[in-house]
Amino acid sequence: GNSVTQMEGPVTLSEEAFLTINCTYTATGYPSLFWYVQYPGEGLQLLLKATKADDKGSNKGFEATYRKETTSFHLEKGSVQVSDSAVYFCALKQARTDKLIFGTGTRLQVFP
């Protein structure tokens, strides 16, 4: 079946460090891929998305590239801030369906 695997957290970084959160997926066909962010006490917010192979999603300095050959959608940011501390969820959506399948989430903690 379809699934998403994320790296275990927490990921602990100093401000201005480089961030990578790994995400790989298992799916038939060509799913759409998403990164959502959940700040403490809040709902999920869409951070970025990619709908086909080699697409790069980007927002607020975060980037992720849809790699079909490695079935991956790793999240990166060149210089993290304390305000980026949150839980990040990778998710996929199959064509002709609307439900999102989420990974387990990765907690990011950024210290000054």
Added chain:
Amino acid sequence: DSGVTQTPKHLITATGQRVTLRCSPRSGDLSVYWYQQSLDQGLQFLIQYYNGEERAKGNILERFSAQQFPDLHSELNLSSLELGDSALYFCASSVGTSGISYEQYFGPGTRLTVT
């Protein structure tokens, strides 16, 4: 603020009881989704409604049911509650359906604690 509202914010109840969670989608959105976030199961899709009709079902227990009303708000009913039903329940909404990558906007969630 996503524009999706959920009430109540917190709910504490006892085993065996029944509760109703309410969700109002963003203005203009026709699709409503319910997700459950728990420590052991993670974030799981429960059910989707589109313009008043059930569209898709996920891992929703038979003790749970949902509906979407003519004004497009939705309610999730949880009955015969068990300790394991304690979780954060999210509602999300989107403009449309049928597989196009419409963005889903999430509400702040209802935290249910079953004692």
